[in-house]
Amino acid sequence: MVFHDPEGMERLRKATPARIGTGRAGTRPTTREQLQLRLDHAAAVDSVYGSVSSTLLDELELFAVDSEVTDKELYLKRPDLGRQLPESSIRLLRERCIQAPQVQIVVSDGLSADAIESNLRDIYPALLDSLAVQGLTAGTPFFVRKARVGCMNAIGDILEPEVIVMLIGERPGLITSRSMSAYLGYRPRSGMTDSQRMVLSNIHQGGTPPVEAGAHLGSLIARMLELRMSGVSLEL
Amino acid sequence: MKLTVSLLGESYLFHDLKELFAKANEEKSGDQLAGIAAADDRERMAAKLVLADLTLADIRSHPLLPPETDEVSRVIEEGVDETVYETIRSWTVGELREQLLAASESELRRIGSGLNSEMAAAAAKLMSNLDLIQAAAKCEVITRCNTTLGERGRLGSRAQPNHPTDDPLGMKASIYEALSYGIGDAVIGINPVIDTTDNIIRLLHETKEVIHRWGIPTQNSVLAHVTTQMRAISKGAPADLIFQSLAGTQSGNQSFGIDLRLLQEADQLIRESGTASGENRWYFETGQGSELSAGGHHGVDQLTLESRCYGLAKAFKPFLVNTVVGFIGPEYLYDSKQVIRAGLEDHFMGKIQGLPMGVDVCYTNHMKADQNDMDNLAVLLAAAGVNFFIGVPMADDCMLNYQSTSFHDIATVRELLRLQPGAEFSAWAEKMGILKNGRLTALAGDPTRFI
Amino acid sequence: MALQQAGGNGIEPKREITSVGIDIGTSTTKIVFSRLTVGRRYGLSMLPQYQITERNIIYESPMHLTPLIGESQIDLPALQQILSAEYHSAALKPEEVDTGAVIITGETAVRSNADSILHQLAGESGEFVVAQAGGDLEAVLAGKGAGAEAHSQRAAGTIVNVDIGGGTANAAYFNSGSCIGTLNFHIGGRLIMLDKAGTVAKIYPAARQWLNREGLWLQEGEQADWPVLQEVTRRWSELLLEVLLKGSDPQACPLIYGHQDLPAAFAKETTVTELWISGGVGALMEQAAPRNIAETARYGDIGPLLAHAIKKTAGHYPVKLQAAPGAQRATVIGAGVHTLQLSGSTVYADPNLLPLRNIPVIELVWPVQAQDVEQPDEVLASIQAAFAAGAIRHGSIEPEAMQFAIAIPEITHCSYAVLRRIAEAVTGCSRKYKLKLCILICENDIAKALGNCIYLLSQGRQACVCLDQITVAHGDYIDIGIPADGNYIPVAVKTLVFNSTN
Structure with a gap:
């Protein structure tokens, strides 16, 4: 498509990640744009249905447990099951984890395995650094397959930590399928609601850099411990 | 009231209307998640058969959520035209379905005014997809803000110029692109990232500035929480429409931080201090599943609760009502089949209750749906006479991370079904040279003409 | 579609900054006071980011002739008198002014006492008011001030x-x-x-x-x-x-x-x-x-x-x-309204070490490939070169008194591995040059992670101020303020060039 003001078009394009100035074939999108959209959607869907490699988990020395749901379709339909842990997982946590740690780190693929694959190597050591700088001690970190954020309540009931920080893959978008969130809860136990947690979202290379997100989490956790609370009322 | 039936050698007993209503629904993952769905298709059919024989009076005298405990129920009951109701109260739901399908347009409007939201939902539960399209297509709901929307032969569109940081130029870039495809006649409405008064004031001014600069016959709206918009409007920010998301129960609305009184205050404010000329000043959004998501469903199925949103909306004579059908996720609407069904149901239930229904034909990336499914639903809804669609550049909302209908899609549906934007906007687009005789010209699709 | 957010969140802390601009030009001297509003840039679940959202001028002085003694000197007492009268008219005290700039422009900048006067006035005009001079800077400020x-x-x-x-x-x-x-x-x-x-x-x-x-x-x-x-x-x-x-x-x-x-x-x-x-x-x-x-x-x-x-x-x-628009006051508006920058909110700085004034900036230059973690030697070499340049230019007899800031330019993908290499190199260099305080300005949003890393590597012994998202160039001087509510740090970047006209 030839634009009236090609330079102006570039300025508009630079100002937004939205798909503008795409041209058309009659009233329909051009072939390239249409296929690009489908390709980005395919990447997002793959990320939902993908899984985190054992190589990454081994490298960072995270052991893995299942949530109550092992099937992806059921995981999508039944968020309540992703918030619970089966007896086998509970046993494993009791065996392998330090009881009642100050800070419990939990990682889950959630809705995007890609998010974990591409960010964990950067955010995790930066998070450990920030805990060390704040003089905080972490328990035994682990990975939960197909968990929901609310799973931190179930984990809280078992391990009784002061704070849980949960790194979990976000619902993928078309701009990126690799966005991760960090959810924080002070003394999470059964009954804790969303509004009592805090979230730092949009963590990926094009958003909040994972190393800086990790660095910030330590200060947030220190503040939560100081104020003995977490929740939306506490500004990030 | 008979709540039992024998079917294929088995007998079914439903304990109350709540259970019956839930089990009579087409399959939805949200009803399953709430644990109230029919166990299988046979039980679903049993429920539909029982429901078909209930009278409208049965439904009215056994409220799912008593008006004494739920203010949404009170608003809905007050909205029923008692004279009309008296003439139809003895109809069964099965008869109601047939009357709606057979009625003339004016008769349909009359029947609609005598229904409460539960009756509208009950009829939807007995209807096939084509029934829903056919009945809705007979309801012409015309509303007026700065411009007129909903006339036959017109298909409106919202320009949704969202940006991940509310960047002014980035937002305008998307508006220009929308305008160049003839999109934005229903509203230029942005979802802000930052819900602060200052930011909302800024966005209201910026959207208004584009509207003034090009003399566009449309209206602006910034979809922040209603209280933030009220603060902005009180400080003199120019808003044609005021926006809020609605739930179908009092507790659902509480979780959105609103109640009836707040809506009434906002209503008064937008009438006194809004910048629009017409009498319809509200933009509401709804969507099946939001009550369950907020823990405020009280065991009522998501279809019925959605219908109740419309009963509440009706009291405020909105300019636009938009059901965001596929945003909420697969735990409420699992796949394209469920999304398509919900889109048609919502549109019908809203229209029969006299509302200017638009549909955000959309899906998220963790649902079993794709752009082809949205193509299908868009055409079905346009055939059903939907008032407007949501227009997003190439269907990809870069802020909310979901896919809706694109500017291309809306232009295509218009051309295909010989529909045009709202009358004033059409005239403007012809004058600007974007449309000629209702079709895109060679100039269309070039946003740089609006820089 | 709308995000259905709970509650009408009424918590909107208003952050305002009072700023002064003083332009001492060849013919005229003018003063403006303005109020800058600081707002949050992203939604609540994002890392906090602040930016100046509004710039409102609250007082403009009339034009004063720039007082001179003879041809070669600015008349400081006369100038001070003008300024003090204008603060009075604006109903502001210097201690109520948070930030701003005094700029000496045009031919006035070549007066023999320009430099000392500039710094003296900057000190007297408010908490965090900086001195500015130089044609390039004047050009930019005027363009900003004019709109x-x-x-x-x-x-x-x-x-x-x-x-x-x-x-x-x-x-x-x-x-x-x-x-x-x-x-x-x-x-x-x-x-x-x-x-x-x-x-x-x-x-x-x-x-x-x-x-x-x-x-x-x-x-x-x-x-x-x-x-x-x-x-x-x-x-x-x-x-x-x-x-x-x-x-x-x-x-x-x-x-x-x-x-x-x-x-x-x-x-x-x-x-x-x-x-x-x-x-x-x-x-x-x-x-x-x-x-x-x-x-x-x-x-x-x-x-x-x-x-x-x-x-x-x-x-x-x-x-x-x-x-x-407002032609004659463009520079003074630019100086008063556009001098301040806000750092990112996730930074590494012990508030006890702040404020810092007149810190020279040394720009680090990456070799083409050095952003790649595969080239650790080159990362190290560039950082060593920057510290060496700082030590040569700003070193003094007392190594402890040496202060300069290293500006770290953009890194395409700052992984933890790259971050760690930078921290190791910085820690080594700081030790080598016995820096009492290590100051880093990063283009990427990595300041806090980098500061943490340096703290751990030096076992807490290396004092460090690490900021990001500030635009600086080689040869600039910066003033670093005290962290504000919201944790961002106000930074004024000064480009001081007293041009010789001959």
């Missing part, structure tokens, strides 16, 4: 704002909301002064040399010849616009001065669509054209004639010419 920067975000092509005052013309090019180059000329209304009768009262050296070379006859004490004055202003206008609009090589222009922050090919390739004139000469463009010597000399110089010569010459170019 050319903001306008360029919307307008097509490039906008040039030329601030023409008494002694200098400072041009800044803006495209898509940012400055892409500056040029400075010895062109100004007051370079040739006239008395009411049209006698040449004074010719500044910059103009004198050029007149001699061009063979144009003007002599102090003699009646000015009207055609000669017309010729002078016509030629100045042509020289100016040939460089600015036609893309003639700036090096070849006899009136250019200072370093040219503009590659020669640049002006040729850039389509300038609008020419804005600010400063006193810009304001004069709005008045009627002088028809004779008497009308020209009404302000005691050739300003009115120059304004209209530029207007006429610009007519030969396909460009939209306009006097900048």
Whole structure:
């Protein structure tokens, strides 16, 4: 498509990640744009249905447990099951984890395995650094397959930590399928609601850099411990 | 009231209307998640058969959520035209379905005014997809803000110029692109990232500035929480429409931080201090599943609760009502089949209750749906006479991370079904040279003409 | 669709900053006070980011003649008196002023006592007020103050704002909301002064040399010849616009001065669509054209004639010419309103180490491949080179007193592995040079992670201030303020160049 003001078009394009100035074939999108959209959607869907490699988990020395749901379709339909842990997982946590740690780190693929694959190597050591700088001690970190954020309540009931920080893959978008969130809860136990947690979202290379997100989490956790609370009322 | 039936050698007993209503629904993952769905298709059919024989009076005298405990129920009951109701109260739901399908347009409007939201939902539960399209297509709901929307032969569109940081130029870039495809006649409405008064004031001014600069016959709206918009409007920010998301129960609305009184205050404010000329000043959004998501469903199925949103909306004579059908996720609407069904149901239930229904034909990336499914639903809804669609550049909302209908899609549906934007906007687009005789010209699709 | 958010969140802390701008120009001195509003940039679940969302001017002084003692000195007591009266009129005390800038511009910058006066006034004017000088900076501030920067975000092509005052013309090019180059000329209304009768009262050296070379006859004490004055202003206008609009090589222009922050090919390739004139000469463009010597000399110089010569010459170019809005106050508004930057909110700094003043910036240069973690040696080498440059330039007999900031340019993908290499190199260098305080300014949003890493590597022994998202350049000086509510740190970047005009 030839634009009236090609330079102006570039300025508009630079100002937004939205798909503008795409041209058309009659009233329909051009072939390239249409296929690009489908390709980005395919990447997002793959990320939902993908899984985190054992190589990454081994490298960072995270052991893995299942949530109550092992099937992806059921995981999508039944968020309540992703918030619970089966007896086998509970046993494993009791065996392998330090009881009642100050800070419990939990990682889950959630809705995007890609998010974990591409960010964990950067955010995790930066998070450990920030805990060390704040003089905080972490328990035994682990990975939960197909968990929901609310799973931190179930984990809280078992391990009784002061704070849980949960790194979990976000619902993928078309701009990126690799966005991760960090959810924080002070003394999470059964009954804790969303509004009592805090979230730092949009963590990926094009958003909040994972190393800086990790660095910030330590200060947030220190503040939560100081104020003995977490929740939306506490500004990030 | 008979709540039992024998079917294929088995007998079914439903304990109350709540259970019956839930089990009579087409399959939805949200009803399953709430644990109230029919166990299988046979039980679903049993429920539909029982429901078909209930009278409208049965439904009215056994409220799912008593008006004494739920203010949404009170608003809905007050909205029923008692004279009309008296003439139809003895109809069964099965008869109601047939009357709606057979009625003339004016008769349909009359029947609609005598229904409460539960009756509208009950009829939807007995209807096939084509029934829903056919009945809705007979309801012409015309509303007026700065411009007129909903006339036959017109298909409106919202320009949704969202940006991940509310960047002014980035937002305008998307508006220009929308305008160049003839999109934005229903509203230029942005979802802000930052819900602060200052930011909302800024966005209201910026959207208004584009509207003034090009003399566009449309209206602006910034979809922040209603209280933030009220603060902005009180400080003199120019808003044609005021926006809020609605739930179908009092507790659902509480979780959105609103109640009836707040809506009434906002209503008064937008009438006194809004910048629009017409009498319809509200933009509401709804969507099946939001009550369950907020823990405020009280065991009522998501279809019925959605219908109740419309009963509440009706009291405020909105300019636009938009059901965001596929945003909420697969735990409420699992796949394209469920999304398509919900889109048609919502549109019908809203229209029969006299509302200017638009549909955000959309899906998220963790649902079993794709752009082809949205193509299908868009055409079905346009055939059903939907008032407007949501227009997003190439269907990809870069802020909310979901896919809706694109500017291309809306232009295509218009051309295909010989529909045009709202009358004033059409005239403007012809004058600007974007449309000629209702079709895109060679100039269309070039946003740089609006820089 | 709408995000269905709970509750009408009424918590909206208002953050306001009071800022002063003081412009001591060749002919006039002016002062503005403004109120800057700081707002959060992203939604609540994002890392906090603050930006200045509103800039409102709350008080503007009238124009004062810049007080001089003789020809070579600024009259400090007289200047202080003017300022103190203006603070009084604005109902503000210096301690209520949070930030701002004092800028010495045009010919005034070459006065023998300019430097010391600037710093003294900056100290007296408010908590965090900085001194500024230099044609390039003046050009940029004027362009911002005039609104050319903001306008360029919307307008097509490039906008040039030329601030023409008494002694200098400072041009800044803006495209898509940012400055892409500056040029400075010895062109100004007051370079040739006239008395009411049209006698040449004074010719500044910059103009004198050029007149001699061009063979144009003007002599102090003699009646000015009207055609000669017309010729002078016509030629100045042509020289100016040939460089600015036609893309003639700036090096070849006899009136250019200072370093040219503009590659020669640049002006040729850039389509300038609008020419804005600010400063006193810009304001004069709005008045009627002088028809004779008497009308020209009404302000005691050739300003009115120059304004209209530029207007006429610009007519030969396909460009939209306009006097900048609030022309005469563009620089002071720029100084008062656009000096402050806010750091990212996730930074590493012990508040006890702040504020810091007059910290020179050393820019680190990455070798092409060094952003790659596979090249750890090159990362180390570049960081060592930057520290060595800092030590040479800003080292003193007491190594503990040595202070400089290293600016770390953008890294495409800052993984933890890269971050760690940088931290190791920085820690090593800081130890080697016995730095009491290590100051880092990162372009990427990594300051806190980097600070944490350095803290751990040095076992808490290396004091460190690590900021990000501040734009600095080699040779700048920075003042770093105390963290504000919201944890961002106000930083004023100073570019101090006292140009010698000879």
